[in-house]
Amino acid sequence: MMDQASQLRKLARQYPTRPAADTQAGARMFLVASGKGGVGKSFFTLALGEILATRGYQVLLVDANLRNPSLHIFSNVNPEFTVNQLLTIGKPDRMGPFIELQPGLHLFPNEGNAAAVYSGAADNSSFLLEELAPFREIYDIILFDTQTGLNTWNLTLIQAAHRVFLTTIPDPTAIIDSYLFLKAIQPYVSLDVFELVLNQTITEKGGEEAHEKLNAALKHFLNSTVPLAANIPFDLSVRDCVGSQAFPWQQRLKSKVWKTIQQVAEDLARQMPHKVRSVTHNSEVTL
Numbered sequence: 001m002m003d004q005a006s007q008l009r010k011l012a013r014q015y016p017t018r019p020a021a022d023t024q025a026g027a028r029m030f031l032v033a034s035g036k037g038g039v040g041k042s043f044f045t046l047a048l049g050e051i052l053a054t055r056g057y058q059v060l061l062v063d064a065n066l067r068n069p070s071l072h073i074f075s076n077v078n079p080e081f082t083v084n085q086l087l088t089i090g091k092p093d094r095m096g097p098f099i100e101l102q103p104g105l106h107l108f109p110n111e112g113n114a115a116a117v118y119s120g121a122a123d124n125s126s127f128l129l130e131e132l133a134p135f136r137e138i139y140d141i142i143l144f145d146t147q148t149g150l151n152t153w154n155l156t157l158i159q160a161a162h163r164v165f166l167t168t169i170p171d172p173t174a175i176i177d178s179y180l181f182l183k184a185i186q187p188y189v190s191l192d193v194f195e196l197v198l199n200q201t202i203t204e205k206g207g208e209e210a211h212e213k214l215n216a217a218l219k220h221f222l223n224s225t226v227p228l229a230a231n232i233p234f235d236l237s238v239r240d241c242v243g244s245q246a247f248p249w250q251q252r253l254k255s256k257v258w259k260t261i262q263q264v265a266e267d268l269a270r271q272m273p274h275k276v277r278s279v280t281h282n283s284e285v286t287l
Helices: 002-012 041-054 082-091 113-119 125-137 150-160 173-183 204-222 236-245 256-272
Strands: 029-036 057-066 098-102 105-108 141-145 163-168 194-201 228-231
Touching: 029 041, 029 150, 029 173, 029 194, 041 057, 041 098, 041 105, 041 141, 041 163, 041 194, 041 256, 057 082, 057 125, 082 125, 125 141, 141 150, 163 173, 173 204, 194 204, 204 228, 228 256
Parallel strands: 029 141, 029 163, 057 105, 057 141, 163 194, 194 228
Antiparallel strands: 098 105
């Protein structure tokens, strides 16, 4: 575990600390991260984006997972232009298309591309942020789904985010991975931007206990804690919902899972500017 943490810190040192995201104008940028795979990160990203769009915000989802992107699979769309294509071949005559998943919710999709990962594109998230900059005047929220773990790609995106939702499950190894993630990134990003999303909790108390254990370690070793944004209960209907690829999910998912993620959206809305932009409801948005 110490070897893993040392490796993550070595990667992080390759990029300098950036100014706080709050100094930047335009859309609020939120990011969903995880220290361990298979914890429901992409599900949470899509569900949160859907709920925010339903509340009237213009939301752009960006699948920034270079290795195992899945937002296009969960939402059952066929990408015409992807993040990996942008990184490997550059910007075409027109940036896009961004696919409309529902009114107010667009997706900049991705598909797995080993060439992008191993050609150095994995270190070029600054380029992605530059290309997305004009869209910060169009959308209210840009929501990133990232790849598992910490590397230079994720670090730069995290440094640009106003809020980071660290997604995990109550499993002890997943909590340890979350701690190592936060330990590695603390020298370069304030932990104040992080909130914990506990997914697939068997009981509400079990989720709270997992959060307490993580915070106990953070407080003891890093003199810091992270608040709990969501304690999402385990529900088999989520698996059925995701497997159906019948997005949007609101009409299919009526359990406490949905209500819990709605509360996250409401908490974000209270901190958002009141002005909501208007984006034409067509099948794609381009620049």
